[in-house]
Amino acid sequence: MATVRLVHLKAAFRGWTPSPPTAWELLRLPNSSIRAFSSAMSPPSRAIVYDEQGSPDAVCKVKELPPLPIQDSDVCVRMLAAPINPSDINRIEGVYPVRPPVPAVGGYEGIGEVHSVGSAVKGLRPGDWVIPSPPSSGTWQTYLVKEQNVWHRIDKSTPMEYAATITINPLTALRMLEDFVCLKSGDTVVQNGATSIVGQCIIQLARVRGIHSINIIRDRPGADEVKQKLKKLGADEVFTEKQLEVKNLKSLLTDIPEPTVGFNCVGGNAASLVLKFLKHGGTMVTYGGMSKKPITVSTSSFIFKDLSLRGFWLQKWLSSDKSKECRDMIDYLLSLTRSGELKYDMELCPFEEFPTALDKALGKLGSQPKQVIKF
């Protein structure tokens, strides 16, 4: 068994030798109960494990987990790719309200290829591409065994990195466009944090439906290129926060109607700008707080402008048994990635370089695209 701090991860990947499993490693998936004997076993799995909550670069270790029995209705999947999402980091830090008990394997979504199936499994066979849908914990490892109902087979012509990342961020974008306001072609939405994956998806999913988007980004070097990039994706308007320091925000809009719904993943001033753009009676949906600043709203915004403020959390939406709807939406989103109508920035990173990918995901190396581990 190899247990090493991430700073030594590369060495661990080179020098790893198997050793007898500890008690908890026999359980492998912390949530599973002790399993009955089974003839088929999974291969051993190399995994990013944390034994305690804390800063991910301090608590994450690479471990070799022993083979696991494959029950009749289990599917053993060889993972191909899995992203590092902000919520993965928050789960490891212990600040996310819903998280697996420690010790745990990191990751919550990803794409894999079926390696072997239990005797009672129907509709899946070795070689199929599958994703856990709804998303499920423990995807940062080379072999993952879960009950057949967890897995959703997808079209193998899908670009691997999109298949690995479709179930959280793009689904959040799709649900938020559907669940709060009845949007029609020709309507407008406004958002801050427009360069995030959710932000890029909102622009494109809106465009597919003929809905305009107003996008707010941070002031930073290269803002002009960012604007051009978002406009290429279909953004109607892109403003930096500084550009919006004007008395009459709405005078900046020329041809498009006032937005009826806004999306906020930043907080602070960037949230106030979304509120200012909204039409009378509009709704702002908060799904993130990147600035770590709260949202401040005037009394008159509620009384005289009749604004509504709501929140969206995919995990809650998924908890109300939406597996069928969820998979239909995943198929729709993946079809858009295949046709090129939905795309977003990602960087594939070999599993051996996980520490670098984690540093990038933690923001230690400046603004970086979404990191996707390739196993």
Next chain:
Amino acid sequence: MATVRLVHLKAAFRGWTPSPPTAWELLRLPNSSIRAFSSAMSPPSRAIVYDEQGSPDAVCKVKELPPLPIQDSDVCVRMLAAPINPSDINRIEGVYPVRPPVPAVGGYEGIGEVHSVGSAVKGLRPGDWVIPSPPSSGTWQTYLVKEQNVWHRIDKSTPMEYAATITINPLTALRMLEDFVCLKSGDTVVQNGATSIVGQCIIQLARVRGIHSINIIRDRPGADEVKQKLKKLGADEVFTEKQLEVKNLKSLLTDIPEPTVGFNCVGGNAASLVLKFLKHGGTMVTYGGMSKKPITVSTSSFIFKDLSLRGFWLQKWLSSDKSKECRDMIDYLLSLTRSGELKYDMELCPFEEFPTALDKALGKLGSQPKQVIKF
């Protein structure tokens, strides 16, 4: 014609002598168009008028308005009583989004007795008690002529001061309990500004339906008596803001469930306390901002606690042709005042002492009950 600053109002009431009307006084009601000849005329009316927007004690004057022709479908009402509401003051100051054009007569609700009716008026006759419903401008005067549809006849056994004040604050309380969350007997609501008229009404209207209330009041001398008073009205819990400076707010609740809806008329810290009390998935409705401080909300309140923030403005609700529903609710509320199930603090003030009543309503004389002018 007498036009005097309010500081000289008492003298004006004593020394008034009629003089020829000015052009606009011929119109009397600023919103009416020039009327056709009619044989019947109203008596002259003594009114609180403002020619320009500004501080009410600077711009309000008492004026003698000349007789007005009574059209076929008009009703001339001798006003009996009318309150000074905060929104009346905001209209005069010019900070209320909907207000009559100046010059205007103050006031927006009240009770009167039918003095005379036009030839086509049906269902109303001299001696009836009527209120403008929906509420309507210009009630601070001794005789008010408006179209018959404006007037709603009420039971003459109703206490006059309640009839004068039922259409704005109690109706706001009733609508807010109905329109946002489906409340059942045994549920709980939370509110700040609990000593306001709306606050007192929420306590009692909730109690009538078997709904618990948690009430937040300011820290001030006499807070204990205020608590006792609100509990007598039916409040389950009353806390001062200082009492709520504890880590776990909800540990203060013993027998009642967490509130699903909260009402905020203060803003600032008092609004944050309402949010803290709310149950997961709860809604806070803002209908006032007495502290003049905005509302500050954490990102996690929206995402992980799934709170919704909304606003309520009676004027908007009324604008969507709710006259029938509105009158049914008024009748219900008035029946509660007659049975003693709905009461709130008021002080009747003779019209001659309007300047004192206005000073009290403006908060110049400390905390005072609602001022109701008696004509």
